[in-house]
Amino acid sequence: MTEPTVAYRICPLCEACCGLTVELRDGRVAAVRGDREDVFSAGYLCPKGVALKELHEDPDRVREPLVKRDGRFVTATWDEAFAEIERRLPPILARSGRDAAALAIGNPTVHKMGLLLYVTRLARALGTRNVFSASTLDQMPKQLSSGLLFGHWLSIPVPDIERCDFLLVLGANPVASNGSLWTVPDFRGKAKALQARGGKLVVVDPRRTETARLADRHLFIRPGGDVFFLLGLVHTLFAEGLVRLGTLAEHVNGVEAVREAVVPFAPERVAARCGIAAETIRELARTLAGTERAAVYGRLGTCTQRFGSLSSWLVDVLNALTGHLDVPGGAMFPKAAAFAANTMGPPGRGKGVETGRRRSRVSNAPEVYGELPMTCLAEEIETPGEGQVRALVTVAGNPVLSAPNGPRLAAALETLDFMVSVDVYINETTRHADVILPGLSPLEESHYDVAFPQLSCRNHARYSAPVLAPPPERPAEWEILLRLAAVAEGRGAGDHAHIVQTLDDEMVAEDLRRRIGAQADVLLQAVAPRRGPERLLDLALRGGPYGLTLAKVQAAPHGIDLGPLASRVPEVLRTPSGKIELAPALFLEDLRHAEADLAAPAPDLVVIGRRDLRSNNSWMHNLPVLAKGPRRCTALVHPADAARCGVTDAGTARLIGAGGQAVTVEVKVSDEVMPGVISLPHGWGHDLPGIHLEVAARRPGANLNALLDENLRDPLSGNAVLSGVPVRLEPEAAGLERG
Numbered sequence: 001m002t003e004p005t006v007a008y009r010i011c012p013l014c015e016a017c018c019g020l021t022v023e024l025r026d027g028r029v030a031a032v033r034g035d036r037e038d039v040f041s042a043g044y045l046c047p048k049g050v051a052l053k054e055l056h057e058d059p060d061r062v063r064e065p066l067v068k069r070d071g072r073f074v075t076a077t078w079d080e081a082f083a084e085i086e087r088r089l090p091p092i093l094a095r096s097g098r099d100a101a102a103l104a105i106g107n108p109t110v111h112k113m114g115l116l117l118y119v120t121r122l123a124r125a126l127g128t129r130n131v132f133s134a135s136t137l138d139q140m141p142k143q144l145s146s147g148l149l150f151g152h153w154l155s156i157p158v159p160d161i162e163r164c165d166f167l168l169v170l171g172a173n174p175v176a177s178n179g180s181l182w183t184v185p186d187f188r189g190k191a192k193a194l195q196a197r198g199g200k201l202v203v204v205d206p207r208r209t210e211t212a213r214l215a216d217r218h219l220f221i222r223p224g225g226d227v228f229f230l231l232g233l234v235h236t237l238f239a240e241g242l243v244r245l246g247t248l249a250e251h252v253n254g255v256e257a258v259r260e261a262v263v264p265f266a267p268e269r270v271a272a273r274c275g276i277a278a279e280t281i282r283e284l285a286r287t288l289a290g291t292e293r294a295a296v297y298g299r300l301g302t303c304t305q306r307f308g309s310l311s312s313w314l315v316d317v318l319n320a321l322t323g324h325l326d327v328p329g330g331a332m333f334p335k336a337a338a339f340a341a342n343t344m345g346p347p348g349r350g351k352g353v354e355t356g357r358r359r360s361r362v363s364n365a366p367e368v369y370g371e372l373p374m375t376c377l378a379e380e381i382e383t384p385g386e387g388q389v390r391a392l393v394t395v396a397g398n399p400v401l402s403a404p405n406g407p408r409l410a411a412a413l414e415t416l417d418f419m420v421s422v423d424v425y426i427n428e429t430t431r432h433a434d435v436i437l438p439g440l441s442p443l444e445e446s447h448y449d450v451a452f453p454q455l456s457c458r459n460h461a462r463y464s465a466p467v468l469a470p471p472p473e474r475p476a477e478w479e480i481l482l483r484l485a486a487v488a489e490g491r492g493a494g495d496h497a498h499i500v501q502t503l504d505d506e507m508v509a510e511d512l513r514r515r516i517g518a519q520a521d522v523l524l525q526a527v528a529p530r531r532g533p534e535r536l537l538d539l540a541l542r543g544g545p546y547g548l549t550l551a552k553v554q555a556a557p558h559g560i561d562l563g564p565l566a567s568r569v570p571e572v573l574r575t576p577s578g579k580i581e582l583a584p585a586l587f588l589e590d591l592r593h594a595e596a597d598l599a600a601p602a603p604d605l606v607v608i609g610r611r612d613l614r615s616n617n618s619w620m621h622n623l624p625v626l627a628k629g630p631r632r633c634t635a636l637v638h639p640a641d642a643a644r645c646g647v648t649d650a651g652t653a654r655l656i657g658a659g660g661q662a663v664t665v666e667v668k669v670s671d672e673v674m675p676g677v678i679s680l681p682h683g684w685g686h687d688l689p690g691i692h693l694e695v696a697a698r699r700p701g702a703n704l705n706a707l708l709d710e711n712l713r714d715p716l717s718g719n720a721v722l723s724g725v726p727v728r729l730e731p732e733a734a735g736l737e738r739g
């Protein structure tokens with residue numbers, strides 16, 4: 001046996017982006033550990049990082065192209081697979097137009113440098129308005145709020161937790177997620193450090209989450225009530241003279257408009273709707289305003305509801321009005337070394353953002369950030385007429401499990417004329433594909449986090465070289481996407497190497513010349529030896545705010561520390577006014593609907609999702625190290641609700657949606673949830689025919705999203721309503737008797 005060698009790797013399995021050491025023996029992964037010298041994560045490691053070995057070795061992972069013949073997948077060569085795509089996709093586009101194709105992009109895309117940098121190239125080549133992604137199942141309200149207030153979709157302020165003394169967390173569980181739209185490895189350790197220096201952590205959530213158990217105080221809130229709780233806080237700031245803009249005073253528009261807009265939302269009026277006492281709301285507002293270094297952070301629970309955009313907006317409003325925006329210890333803007341639009345071009349002013357540049361054909365839903373709501377995909381496939389979707393390309397996604405009413409979407413996928421999936425599993429979605437094109441293992445590709453340094457709690461730059469050599473003749477994912485783009489553009493699949501090189505060179509030169517003009521040729525010459533994602537990364541680093549090069553980052557195996565977050569207003573702004581636009585008309589108008597909703601009676605029983613440290617994504621359920629242990633897909637039911645509905649701990653029950661859809665769940669009676677709330681985790685339901693996920697199928701769990709109405713959306717952002725949805729619960733036997 002040879003002596004072990006050690007390689008360094010950034011974990012691509014969640015937003016924490018921890019640095020890893022990968023021990024190799026005889027060309028195989030022997031162990032995965034946290035890299036103690038990593039400048040960002042400092043050795044922290046959660047169970048998902050260890051699972052990289054099992055992901056790489058997973059026998060269910062697709063390693064060769066698959067083509068469906070007579071209803072069954074058979075292996076094919078890459079040329080055969082692309083010949084099938086070329087035979088079937090272009091005729092659909094020629095016959096029915098570019099909008100007859102759709103592109104659906106999944107969450108793992110953002111964790112793969114090649115996918116994220118090149119999926120936009122594929123979208124341009126398809127030329128379709130029908131682009132969908134997991135963002136409208138997750139985060140689009142926050143991106144919309146950030147775009148309207150600060151001028152760019154990814155100018156998202158994050159808590160400066162290492163200097164914060166009071167952190168108010170809503171609808172988020174960073175102990176389990178390691179942050180979400182906030183890259184913060186070892187949140188638990190950082191929260192304990194906050195408490196050790198005398199600071200306080202307060203969590204507002206319908207469930208006593210892992211983060212809530214760590215907190216100094218936990219408050220239950222009625223699902224969907226976040227907007228009213230936040231409005232009560234803002235109202236108190238104005239009513240009690242607590243507004244302090246501080247250094248932002250000359251950089252903010254719209255304070256008076258906000259003051260007038262929140263007049264109807266006194267704490268006494270919103271208390272019943274959110275389930276938090278008026279005096280508690282006032283007390284928290286005073287504490288927030290009176291603490292020198294404080295921040296408010298809201299995440300998934302604040303986004304996946306009818307008023308997700310308003311809630312996301314009000315989080316930023318609170319931070320601004322209390323003087324905690326863009327100051328140390330508050331909510332601050334990271335300064336990424338590469339790819340961040342808010343570090344490019346003239347600082348302090350820009351075009352801002354637009355929404356609704358086009359609308360979906362069937363529901364008339366507005367485009368946001370270039371995307372239509374994922375919940376519109378099924379109807380766009382089903383509904384005849386000009387622009388009907390007849391072909392679909394999915395990239396690292398599983399919307400049949402992750403989107404509301406997956407059964408409807410699954411049925412729609414079966415009616416397509418053609419479907420191709422870039423994916424490494426035959427899952428609940430890709431089982432419907434005609435061709436599956438598998439990417440490489442993360443350990444076989446280089447990596448740089450394109451998006452997450454724009455959301456990180458500390459500035460840094462880190463690069464991972466491939467840990468293992470890819471198998472011969474296996475293309476990288478970026479090459480797969482470019483070859484698909486060539487087919488979509490009518491260039492044909494052709495010779496793989498020639499097509500990929502030609503398109504890559506054209507794309508890079510065109511984009512660079514558009515941005516910097518005549519200097520493009522000089523810069524292209526400087527990076528000439530590189531190609532693919534590495535070339536794009538080198539260009540982005542050279543044009544970034546720190547003047548780095550890829551060679552310099554490669555020479556630092558544990559990363560380059562670029563320092564703590566620093567104040568960036570007004571330089572970070574890209575609004576046409578050059579100001580923070582605190583009162584966008586879109587949000588002020590929607591407050592009328594929120595006020596009308598105040599009088600709506602609260603449902604008797606609603607369902608919410610939940611996160612688990614070991615299963616943030618559905619495909620992680622197929623990795624033994626993450627799947628072992630107690631069952632995680634259980635329905636948490638408060639003792640009072642269990643007694644009222646006649647269900648018992650460890651028994652099975654039927655959970656029924658408003659439309660009559662039902663799933664069978666395993667009950668766990670617990671006061672971890674507030675009365676009137678059931679918590680069932682997202683991303684389960686691995687019991688459908690045709691999937692090849694052996695480990696996941698042993699514990700399939702129940703698909704929460706099968707109960708949800710795909711027509712329920714936040715109308716501003718298009719985000720699906722996944723939380724606070726009314727349900728009924730009954731013993732399994734009762735359902736069987738009726739059936």
